[in-house]
Amino acid sequence: MRSLSFLSMEYLFLLMSILSQCLKFGSGTAAVVHAGNGDGVQPLSKIAIHKAVYALHENASVKAHPLVLGTKGGDSDWVTVEIECPKPSEDDWIAVFSPANFSSSICQPSDDMEQFPDICSAPIKYKYANDSDADYKKTGKSSLKFQLINQREDFSFALFSGGLSDPKLVAVSNVISFANPKAPLYPRLSQGKSWNEMTVTWASGYNVIEAVPFVEWGMKGESQTRSPAGTLTFHQNDMCAPPARTVGWRDPGFIHTSFLKDLWPSSVYTYKLGHKLVDGSFVWSKSYSFKSSPYPGQDSLQRVVIFGDMGKAERDGSNEYSNYQPGSLNTTDQLIKDLKNIDIVFHIGDITYANGYISQWDQFTSQVERIASTVPYMIASGNHERDAPNSGSFYDGNDSGGECGVVAETMFYVPAENRAKF
Ligand SMILES: *[C@@H]1O[C@H](CO)[C@@H](O)[C@H](O)[C@H]1NC(C)=O
């Protein structure tokens, strides 16, 4: 982490270009992403979900509670999952599915699949059944805890035998869901195109036909005003290759961006996200705040944090926590602790390591929410956001898992003339 003044912009750009070189070479050794074949980077890619078959056992059960999450308005909650399995084995595992209905009826035949699959969407996370109880393979009983975030859809939990590479579906749980799955969530700020403009981007389940998105904002303690937001989304056929186009696909909901203009220099503003429903009622987020930029050239200290490759991890220990990117939580927590000493963050590529598993983007924007909702979170494209063969990317690898930049450029606002070239 470094602190430097805005005056040393040349130094900053030099540093950024050195870092982005590291980024490319640092991850260039990773193997290629294929749906379910395992690339050794994204843990979900180790699950051969498209090969899954039904092996339901009448005496096996999975039960999840509570049934309703976030009843106090929270956007994350803990769930307890109780498993009973008459024929337990060490490599039994529990998949978290969202939407809860992952049945074969939602599958579409695809050239990218070896056969017509029983299950065609990857779980959003998983744990081995023995995770909290090593005796599981003797007793067939286990109780697991998952921390779920609001990702606009309901959830179910499925017990598989056969390990990750040869999954057999043994039992499926009841369905649970957040009190308001469509709630506006995970705001991220970006500096606008001019010095006195801040943009706010967030996700919700509200299409513009259903509700009008906006931001209510103003100087702290003074009267607040409202600014409209634009709404974007993207579709499965916007993805360039598997797994984003196949098992990694998940509906991203709607991504809204509002432009807060004519800000006064170096002033504290408060804001909240709103949706006005057709019946005239409002849905609100919690309240956030940020400090606006100084006037260009104004004598001021600006503390800039620049990094790439931070990673994404699960606080509940899912997805082989200790093998993947646990350090990203330490980095996130340290940045949150230092937030009062930071004016802007540049995450210069390799943002979520979703690698074509779209569910991971909400989990990343949730992980960095405290940072990104308080200071501008400026992103640049890395190989893990952009690279897909024959899609115009600079490198021809599969490092984005078929996202080919579409997800990154929609999930985050960048003050570029052409969003596709950020
Ligand atoms: C399930 O449990 C019942 C009652 O113990 C037993 O009669 C039945 O055979 C079991 N089913 C299987 C498939 O093991």
Ligand SMILES: *[C@@H]1O[C@H](CO)[C@@H](O)[C@H](O)[C@H]1NC(C)=O
């Ligand atoms: C739990 O299962 C996994 C996968 O089979 C295995 O690698 C791990 O050693 C097991 N853990 C315990 C405590 O038995």
Ligand SMILES: *[C@@H]1O[C@H](CO)[C@@H](O)[C@H](O)[C@H]1NC(C)=O
């Ligand atoms: C799951 O989705 C399919 C396709 O939309 C639908 O036909 C089926 O009834 C759904 N199942 C449940 C349990 O909702």
Ligand SMILES: *[C@@H]1O[C@H](CO)[C@@H](O)[C@H](O)[C@H]1NC(C)=O
């Ligand atoms: C990172 O965070 C984990 C979990 O809070 C903690 O156990 C670990 O000691 C931290 N590592 C470092 C290097 O601070």
Ligand SMILES: *[C@@H]1O[C@H](CO)[C@@H](O)[C@H](O)[C@H]1NC(C)=O
């Ligand atoms: C990317 O993946 C495709 C199959 O999905 C494969 O044919 C191609 O060789 C891969 N490209 C690279 C550079 O590894």
